[in-house]
Amino acid sequence: MIExxxxxxxRASFALALGSFLVFCNLYLFQPMLPVMTEAFSASATRVNWLLAAGTLALAIxxxxxxxxxxxxxxxxxxxxxxxxxxxxxxxMLFAESLxxxxxxxxxxxASLAGFAAVAVAYMAEEFSPxxxxxxVGGYISANSLGGIAGRLFGGFASEAWGWQGAVAGMAVISLVxxxxxxRLLPAQQHFTPQRGQLRHHTKHVIRHLKQPVLWVPMLIGGINFALFVNLYTVMGFRLVAPPYxxxxxxxSMIFLCYLSGTLTAKLSGSWSLRFKPLNGMVLGTTISVLGMWVAAIDSVSAMLSGLLLISxxxxxxxxxxxxWVSQKAKSAKATATALYLVHYYVGGSFGGFYLITCWQHWGWYGVLAGGxxxxLVLYALCWKLGSLSTISETSVSAASSSSSSG
Structure with missing residues (x-):
């Protein structure tokens, strides 16, 4: 095992972080350009949101x-x-002539990005010591946020200088390098044996994972958490390019520098999980994020930035x-389990955009506050549910251990 x-x-952690960085650079390249694309294609904010949602939804599928x-x-x-x-x-993409x-x-x-995102954590779970x-994992997710920041900043500045085609071409070159x-850096696998010709076997794993509430509840937490996070940023972008700003x-696009606070807390999550209960950390993270949404309601750029820092x-x-949690609790087919988590994560991000952008278009930021x-509240309810499931699971394990000892 890699220690x-x-x-x-x-080598392995850097290679995985770099791959994650590239994935999220490409995934979010268009997010800061959405307000400009409404003018370029004479389309509504909801329609141009497909430039972000199509990527995340295809990734999820x-x-x-x-x-x-x-x-x-x-x-x-x-x-x-x-x-x-x-x-x-x-x-x-350079040959596309319509929205x-x-x-x-x-x-x-x-769909291309999904390959790396689906199996990177499973590779770590099999090749790395606990x-x-x-x-x-903390470092990998920190690279997610850095890639998201870099891709958005690159998209914002490059599109203003060279148009969206120039931004896409530049990102393609960076991705190739x-x-x-x-x-060259990623080590060969040492603790994995391929299982060929077992599609039905793997389908059973998908069904088995979805039948375990201790796995699919945190999947739902991830999906709703991401629906809020990424789309609060999208709405803030529309807010800042509109009057009076x-x-x-x-x-x-500079607002995405606020992701850096998320880079730090993602890294700290690894240390937290070694000392405290992960579930308590999920509740803490949700509380910090909702506080940020309300701080961002204050009508000043400094308050908006402070709110985004807290949200991230x-x-x-x-x-x-x-x-x-999902990677560690899955007893088999870990790649399938983490992929299912990400399905929920990105489906949430895709549809959350249409939900919050609709709130924004009809009722402004106060509509976003209400919808968010x-x-x-659903996130808090899911955390409570996961806590109940975890308690039941621990009680069952303890009872089984006692029975085994007495026997």
Whole structure:
């Protein structure tokens, strides 16, 4: 097993973090450009949201097929194939001449990204020691946030300088260089045996995971948490380019620097899980995030930025703990389990955008507050449910242990 502080750990954790960085750069490249795309294609905010939603939804739909494929051909092959598809699809996007064509190309990009996202944590769970896994997952998710920041900033500034086509071309070049580096650094698998020709077997694993509330409840937590987090940022982008602020897209994209607080808390989540209960951390993260949404209601740029810092801190903390929970609680087919978590995560992000953007278009930020508060209440209810399930599970294990000892 790969242990912390070893050369193999440094190589593997860096390669996985770099791959994660590239995935999220590509996934969120268009998010800061959505207000501009409404003018470019003479479309409503809800329609251009497909440029973000198509990618995340396609990613969600294809996660499980990629995960099942990795059970048969190996995690590393799937991750590298996924990364090398990014520059290819990026090149195809340059030929899109309508919003529909560009949205379809973005869906293809999402499907390409899914390969890496579906199996990276499963690779870590199989190749890393338990202690190294907790730390590596935190670092991996920190790279998610850094990639999200970089992709959005690049999209905002590059599109203003060279148009959206220039932003796409630049990201394709960056993706190609990064994919080559990951291929050179990522160690070969040592603790995985491919299982070929067992599609029905893997389908049974999907059904088995979904029948375990201790797994699908944190999956729902991840989905709703992401629906709030990513789309509160989207709505804030529309808010800042509209009156009375009238910020250019490049300046409005700077709000994504607030992701850095999430980078820090994602990393801290690994240390938290070693000392405290992960569920308590999910409740804490949700509380910090909802506080941020209400702080952002204050009509000043400084308050909005402070609110976004809190939203990022809480959301990434919750996400890291819920993601690691699913990976650790799944007793078999870990890649399928983590892929199912991400299905919920990205489906939440896709449909959450239409929900919050509709609240914004009809009732402004106070509509977003009302709609967001409903989802946060659902999050608290799910955390309470997971706590009940965890207590029941621990009681059952304790009873089984006592019975075994007495026998």
């Amino acid at each position: 912390t502080h070893s050369a193999a750990y440094r 294809t996660l499980v097929p990629w995960a099942v494929s990795s059970e048969m051909i190996g995690r590393r092959k799937v991750m590298l194939l996924s990364l090398f598809l990014l520059p290819v699809v990026g090149g195809l 529909l064509m560009l949205s379809l190309a973005r869906a293809l990009m999402g 202690k190294a896994l907790s730390l590596a 990064g994919a080559v580096l990951v291929a 009238h910020l250019p897209v490049s300046w409005a 801190s809480g959301a990434f903390f919750t996400h890291s703990l819920a993601y690691a 508060s409903v989802l946060y």
